[in-house]
Every structure is written in C-alpha cells, then in structure tokens.
Amino acid sequence: MIIIPVKEGENIDKALKKYKRKYEKTGVVKELRERQKYTKPSIKRREAKLKAIYVQQLRDQSLV
Numbered sequence: 001m002i003i004i005p006v007k008e009g010e011n012i013d014k015a016l017k018k019y020k021r022k023y024e025k026t027g028v029v030k031e032l033r034e035r036q037k038y039t040k041p042s043i044k045r046r047e048a049k050l051k052a053i054y055v056q057q058l059r060d061q062s063l064v
Helices: 012-026 028-035 041-063
Strands: none
Touching: 012 028
16 A cells, blocks of 8 residues: 655645655556566567667667
C-alpha cells in the first residue's frame, strides 16, 4: 500500500502529484502491460541485447 504523508494545508494537487509519482515508481502499470501478452524468451534476450548495444554506443559517444 502506498502511503503519502500530506502536511496540513498542503494543496491537494501537490499530494496527487506525489501519489502518481510513487505509484509509477512501483512499476504496477508496466508489469500489468507486460503480462497482457506473452513474449518469447528469445525475443526478450534479443531486446535486451539491442538495448545494451544502444546504451554502449551512447556511452562511447559521450567519451569522445
């Protein structure tokens, strides 16, 4: 359960923004979307490999 401490007199919009940020960080929505469809392990590995290549290229560019 997500607990958001709200100070007295704090704006409700600010509290909602805190709640949304905390909720997004938990990854509930992301996991729900991943579970809606089955992804083969080979495709997961391929995507992870492509992401690693992309990140490595970004790091190489920043060093140059």
